[in-house]
Amino acid sequence: MxxxxxxxxxxxxxxxxxxxxxxxxxxxxxxxxxxxxxxxxxxxxxxxxxxxxxxxxxxxxxxxxxxxxxxxxxxxxxxxxxxxxxxxxxxxxxxxxxxxxxxxxxxxxxxxxxxxxxxxxxxxxxxxxxxxxxxxxxxxxxxxxxxxxxxxxxxxxxxxxxxxxxxxxxxxxxxxxxxxxxxxxxxxxxxxxxxxxxxxxxxxxxxxxxxxxxxxxxxxxxxxxxxxxxxxxxxxxxxxxxxxxxxKPANTFVSGFVGEPAINLIDISKGWSRRLGGDVPSQAETIGIRPENLYVEGNVDSDVRESVDLSEPVSLTLDLIEPLGDTYELTLTDESDTLITVLSRAGRTLTEGTDVEVVADMSKVHLFDSEGEAIR
Structure with a gap:
């Protein structure tokens, strides 16, 4: 070897x-x-x-x-x-x-x-x-x-x-x-x-x-x-x-165990289905968004914007920026949730403590029911 x-x-x-x-x-x-x-x-x-x-x-x-x-x-x-x-x-x-x-x-x-x-x-x-x-x-x-x-x-x-x-x-x-x-x-x-x-x-x-x-x-x-x-x-x-x-993870355990940084798992009851503007089935209780499918407005390439189904913008506070080689890992929060996204170093300059608008690729959003099993 x-x-x-x-x-x-x-x-x-x-x-x-x-x-x-x-x-x-x-x-x-x-x-x-x-x-x-x-x-x-x-x-x-x-x-x-x-x-x-x-x-x-x-x-x-x-x-x-x-x-x-x-x-x-x-x-x-x-x-x-x-x-x-x-x-x-x-x-x-x-x-x-x-x-x-x-x-x-x-x-x-x-x-x-x-x-x-x-x-x-x-x-x-x-x-x-x-x-x-x-x-x-x-x-x-x-x-x-x-x-x-x-x-x-x-x-x-x-x-x-x-x-x-x-x-x-x-x-x-x-x-x-x-x-x-x-x-x-x-x-x-x-x-x-x-x-x-x-x-x-x-x-x-x-x-x-x-x-x-x-x-x-x-x-x-x-x-x-x-x-x-x-x-x-x-x-x-x-x-x-x-x-x-x-x-296509079968449930929240698999979605959370596989992937680095880990997937963002969000309680739908906190209004995220409305905020993202997607068509969410009534039995869905958790939304899963992988960090690479969450974008900061102003850093979405034009080819990405044209090729994916982006959600409505959601306002979050940028709490932390961590350099990871050729990318940054961003920690974003509001009064009830913490989300992670990744950003190329080629993106626009961001400042910790400021508010940013984020959008999700709705075609890559995962939905889970009350038992944590995948709906789609």
């Missing part, structure tokens, strides 16, 4: 060297899966199907049940009820060592007394392979991941990114039916995490191995997933592509 001194030795151009690594594609099906710990329901009767070769990310806050779900797929936790089917085989009661899955953890879990070659070889020792076959597979994976020159080193001689490559390589070399990954990049610094997730996505696409990946980092999830599974309090709130999840 990507390292500061090894960027050129990444995955690009390496996939021709993996002839010793076989790509296996299996589907994963969870049916009415439940896990209880005493009186705590960690996973609450979920149903999920992961297609063969798909990269699915379980995303949600800490304690939502995503890691417990992953551990049940791996066989490290026994379901209270429900079934797990992999490649058409019911593995609910199959021991983990007999499922032919590989799991990458948050910690690298490398053997410190073994060389990198020996760490990569370790999963192959129980297989009926000759010494030459093991060596070919290890060399192929090391070449693929850009770590071949480090094979004779010990883990403590490698950077964090290189150690994570070894951990992933140890997973690949086994040729598992499914990759399971539990926040594998969380120990890396921000720059290396971005580099590594891009290479990890490319690697998964090249190998085509079905992957179930757990994270609480929405940016990471949105960037690598074929499909997202948003979890909360042991339940699945919504599944869909990153685009579907962002543009």
């Amino acid at each position: 990507g390292t500061q001194q090894n960027t050129a030795d990444g995955l690009d151009g390496q996939t021709d060297n993996n002839q010793d690594i076989e790509s296996i594609q299996e589907s994963v099906k969870l049916r009415n899966l439940r896990k209880e710990f005493d009186d705590v329901v960690a996973v609450n009767n979920i149903d999920l199907e992961v297609s063969a070769g798909e990269f699915v990310v379980l995303l949600g806050p800490s304690g939502c049940g995503k890691t417990t779900t992953l551990r049940m797929i791996a066989g490290l936790e026994t379901p209270t009820s429900g079934t797990i089917v992999i490649g058409g085989q019911d593995v609910t009661t199959v021991p983990p060592q007999d499922r032919n899955l590989s799991m990458v953890f948050q910690s690298y879990a490398l053997y410190p007394h073994l060389t990198i070659r020996e760490n990569l070889e370790y999963p192959l020792r129980k297989m009926a392979l000759s010494v030459d076959e093991r060596s070919r597979k290890v060399n192929s994976v090391a070449e693929m991941l850009g770590i071949r020159e480090h094979l004779d080193k010990k883990p403590d001689q490698l950077s964090g990114g290189q150690q994570q490559r070894v951990a992933i390589g140890r997973t690949i070399v086994r040729e598992p039916r499914v990759f399971l990954m539990d926040e594998p990049l969380s120990n890396l610094d921000a720059k290396l995490r971005v580099e590594t997730r891009a290479e990890l996505q490319e690697l998964q696409q090249d190998l085509g191995v079905t992957t179930v990946y757990v994270t609480h980092d929405q940016e990471e999830a949105m960037s690598i997933a074929d499909r997202l599974v948003i979890m909360n309090e042991g339940r699945i709130e919504q599944t869909g592509t990153p685009k579907e999840i962002y543009e």
